[in-house]
Amino acid sequence: MRYRDAGVDVERSDAIKGALQRAVERTWGPGVLPLRGGFAGLMRGPGGALLAATLDGVGSKLDLARQAGALAAAAGDLVYHGANDLLVHGARPLAFLDYVAQARLEPEAVLAVVEGLSRACVEVGAALLGGETAEMPDTYRPGAIDVAGCMIGWVEDGRVIDGSAVRPGDRVLGLGSAGLHTNGYTLARRVLDRSGIGLDAPLPGAGTRLGAALLAPHRWYGPALLPALEQGAIHALAHVTGGGIAGNLARVLPAGCRARIDPGAWEVPPLFRWLAAAGEIPVDDQRATFNLGIGMVVVCAARDAGALAGALRQRGEQVFEIGDIAAGERGVEWSRP
Amino acid sequence: MRYRDAGVDVERSDAIKGALQRAVERTWGPGVLPLRGGFAGLMRGPGGALLAATLDGVGSKLDLARQAGALAAAAGDLVYHGANDLLVHGARPLAFLDYVAQARLEPEAVLAVVEGLSRACVEVGAALLGGETAEMPDTYRPGAIDVAGCMIGWVEDGRVIDGSAVRPGDRVLGLGSAGLHTNGYTLARRVLDRSGIGLDAPLPGAGTRLGAALLAPHRWYGPALLPALEQGAIHALAHVTGGGIAGNLARVLPAGCRARIDPGAWEVPPLFRWLAAAGEIPVDDQRATFNLGIGMVVVCAARDAGALAGALRQRGEQVFEIGDIAAGERGVEWSRP
Numbered sequence: 096m097r098y099r100d101a102g103v104d105v106e107r108s109d110a111i112k113g114a115l116q117r118a119v120e121r122t123w124g125p126g127v128l129p130l131r132g133g134f135a136g137l138m139r140g141p142g143g144a145l146l147a148a149t150l151d152g153v154g155s156k157l158d159l160a161r162q163a164g165a166l167a168a169a170a171g172d173l174v175y176h177g178a179n180d181l182l183v184h185g186a187r188p189l190a191f192l193d194y195v196a197q198a199r200l201e202p203e204a205v206l207a208v209v210e211g212l213s214r215a216c217v218e219v220g221a222a223l224l225g226g227e228t229a230e231m232p233d234t235y236r237p238g239a240i241d242v243a244g245c246m247i248g249w250v251e252d253g254r255v256i257d258g259s260a261v262r263p264g265d266r267v268l269g270l271g272s273a274g275l276h277t278n279g280y281t282l283a284r285r286v287l288d289r290s291g292i293g294l295d296a297p298l299p300g301a302g303t304r305l306g307a308a309l310l311a312p313h314r315w316y317g318p319a320l321l322p323a324l325e326q327g328a329i330h331a332l333a334h335v336t337g338g339g340i341a342g343n344l345a346r347v348l349p350a351g352c353r354a355r356i357d358p359g360a361w362e363v364p365p366l367f368r369w370l371a372a373a374g375e376i377p378v379d380d381q382r383a384t385f386n387l388g389i390g391m392v393v394v395c396a397a398r399d400a401g402a403l404a405g406a407l408r409q410r411g412e413q414v415f416e417i418g419d420i421a422a423g424e425r426g427v428e429w430s431r432p
Numbered sequence: 433m434r435y436r437d438a439g440v441d442v443e444r445s446d447a448i449k450g451a452l453q454r455a456v457e458r459t460w461g462p463g464v465l466p467l468r469g470g471f472a473g474l475m476r477g478p479g480g481a482l483l484a485a486t487l488d489g490v491g492s493k494l495d496l497a498r499q500a501g502a503l504a505a506a507a508g509d510l511v512y513h514g515a516n517d518l519l520v521h522g523a524r525p526l527a528f529l530d531y532v533a534q535a536r537l538e539p540e541a542v543l544a545v546v547e548g549l550s551r552a553c554v555e556v557g558a559a560l561l562g563g564e565t566a567e568m569p570d571t572y573r574p575g576a577i578d579v580a581g582c583m584i585g586w587v588e589d590g591r592v593i594d595g596s597a598v599r600p601g602d603r604v605l606g607l608g609s610a611g612l613h614t615n616g617y618t619l620a621r622r623v624l625d626r627s628g629i630g631l632d633a634p635l636p637g638a639g640t641r642l643g644a645a646l647l648a649p650h651r652w653y654g655p656a657l658l659p660a661l662e663q664g665a666i667h668a669l670a671h672v673t674g675g676g677i678a679g680n681l682a683r684v685l686p687a688g689c690r691a692r693i694d695p696g697a698w699e700v701p702p703l704f705r706w707l708a709a710a711g712e713i714p715v716d717d718q719r720a721t722f723n724l725g726i727g728m729v730v731v732c733a734a735r736d737a738g739a740l741a742g743a744l745r746q747r748g749e750q751v752f753e754i755g756d757i758a759a760g761e762r763g764v765e766w767s768r769p
Contacts, residue, residue: 128482128592134520134671134683135486135585137592143479145465149472150529150582152566183471192487194531194580227580229489234578239571243531243564245487245582248472255465255474334471346471 111202118206118213122191122223136224138190144249147186149177152243155280156310161240163294165310166204167211170242172277172313174215176336177246179316179391183332183347184257185324186250187317188221193244195228198235208242219315221246256324258331258347258394263422265330266400267354269340270319271413272390274311274366278337279384283309286374300365308366316391319410323393328403331394335386340417341427342383344392353423354394357431361415364388382429394420448539455543455550459528459560473561475527481586484523486514489580492617493647498577500631502647503541504548507579509614509650511552513673514583516653516728520669520684521594522661523587524654525558530581532565535572545579556652558583593661595668595684595731600759602667603737604691606677607656608750609727611648611703615674616721620646623711637702645703653728656747660730665740668731672723677754678764679720681729690760691731694768698752701725719766731757 126139140146153173160169170193178188195208205228216223224247235241275283287294287309294306301308323329333343344354367387370376381387395403397419404414463476477483490510497506507530515525532545542565553560561584572578612620624631624646631643638645660666670680681691704724707713718724732740734756741751 134517135484135523135583137482137484137521137523137587139589140477140481140483144477145474146477146483146527146584147472147474148527148529148561148582148584150531150562151564152531152533152568154566155568155570158570180471184474186472186474190483190485192485192582194487194489196489196578196580224485225487227488229491229578229580231489231492231576231578233492233495234573234576236571236573239568241533241566241568241571241578243533243566243580245485245529245584246472247483247485247582247584250474252476 111206114206115209118210119223121213122216122221124222127222127224136190136192138222138224140189140249144251145255147181147184147248147250148245149180150243150245151176152241154277155284156277157240157242159280159284160310163306163310166207168310168312170208170211171215173242173244174212174219174221174246175313175315176277177244178219178221179334181246181248182317182320183334184250185254186248187321188219188246188248190224190247191216191221191244192224193226193242195226195240195242196231196235197240198230198232198237200228200230204240212244219317256329256332259349260330261349261352261394261420263352263420264397265394265420266397266416267356267418267420268393268395268400268404269361269389269415269417270316270391270393270407272335272386272388273314274308276313276336276386276390278386282374282376282384283370286370290373298365298369300368314390319407319412322410323403323406328395328399329393330396333392335390335392339383339385340387340389340392341429345427348425350425351422352425353421354418354427355421355430356418356427358429359431360417361388389415389417448543451543452546455547456560458550459553459558461559464559464561473527473529475559475561477526477586481588482592484518484521484585484587485582486517487580487582488513489578491614492621493614494577494579496617496621497647500643500647503544505647505649507545507548508552510579510581511549511556511558511583512650512652513614514581515556515558516671518583518585519654519657520671521587522591523585524658525556525583525585527561527584528553528558528581529561530563530579532563532577532579533568533572534577535567535569535574537565537567541577549581556654593666593669596686597667598686598689598731598757600689600757601734602731602757603734603753604693604755604757605730605732605737605741606698606726606752606754607653607728607730607744609672609723609725610651611645613650613673613723613727615723619711619713619721620707623707627710635702635706637705651727656744656749657728659747660740660743665732665736666730667733670729672727672729676720676722677724677726677729678766682764685762687762688759689762690758691755691764692758692767693755693764695766696768697754698725726752726754
């Protein structure tokens, strides 16, 4: 437990230690117990609910973010990523714990990470309940940093969503992404390196620079989806991470249900078009790697699709009707329904 | 979520994938919900209890373990470490999630790690609820591996231990460690490298080799301490990790309580004596870095000390009466009471 333990090098500076502590405590609601020692964090959870938990790393977006001085934002992405993963099963965020490791800890980098985590935790409603910093010169490359984190949440018994309600005839909606979110950065960086184009170059077809587009934060779909989940109209959700739209939607489909995704149902954003062109990436690889503009997939009954799409749009989402569910072998195909 | 997602390279081999899945499911009690999609793990928790969570990395013990082909055991140490951290606050393990990262994932190494985690999770009673593997060639050194993990647990409201019950006159007991546990490996490796002595060399004063002594597993104190916690005789616990006996005991002392640790109350085990001599480590540095043979510190009322020590010994612990609590400035000093 980093935050309450003065023994760690990164906290030798009192100013940094104080800033870390403030960033952490900003995320604590009344459910977090003040606790001497702090070997673990403690908090109240809603009684009788199910525990949900997921753990992830930021991945290679971190290197790009570090290069662009955007470490805090990339760290926040880890929180949004974990919170969206919980959302897929109907769960709400409750607590987050992080791991930050370098060859030699750079206190300013650790602080940027924790401040980014803190901001995102406040946004999704998770208490930053603990964390660990590790200094491992034989494991990490000089100057590199890795950040991983565990998101813990809750869902009421009987409100778990896992796709078992999906039926042939259901509709598939796609919610707009803000960019790559946290997947496909290894490929994106390879394209960037080969292209010889800098992060400051304008992105064709968009009023922004390449760097800003590449580092756009991972969107958090809770504000739109949590009220919709309460209403019970959602049959399945799929967070579009590694594996793309099809790979992730396939994870939540029951037997006998085949999703058909119409690739013409939405316009692929400029960043993905640039990556595909500059990297000469085959369309199958694009689809298996990138979200292509769809960050979350929603499956609902055909009769609810219009009202649900309207409600999600009212809460600020871009909503595309991207396909439907047919009877057939479990899986996802790219074809016009 | 690694385990249920076929998209990750490390799982390209069906044999490894199956073995990973079995190692994970071996840890699942009836509280874990089978869940399509598996963006997060879900399980039941005892109603009305408090959530406890802690996250740690194995640290530089991993490099040594890898060198000695003992990766699985070192991974298990992460589980014992987290479980002991929960125990300090009276909490019991419930679920564990791990993060395994390399420059290029080596499936056999990942499998060894997950099998080690699985065995230890079964032992402490935690479900291995999720995990993530990351491949980051720009972040990790070739051949290196990092493993971190989050332990989630529960404690009944009103049964939280945080040292606030400690009073002057209390006794301090020390429970024997098995070796370095998971702290002090950076220093230990430096000593080892400088000494030029190999892991196969016999450890003076012990019937074992240096490598085996250095890689002895982190002990899990739950079987002895959980029944004692039920009986309510324990005023404080301190898990001896980074910072040593004094550094960790100080974390749980209330104002006005000063612990006096008698360094002559137990015999420092041969491994620590060898490290101190071979590395010419000053005694203050030894005390601030190593557990010196005491892996967990227990504070209780003087009248309960004899019975508690007897009960802990009956459950297989080595128990030393290592000091007492005096009235004074909050802190820990090394002196004969």
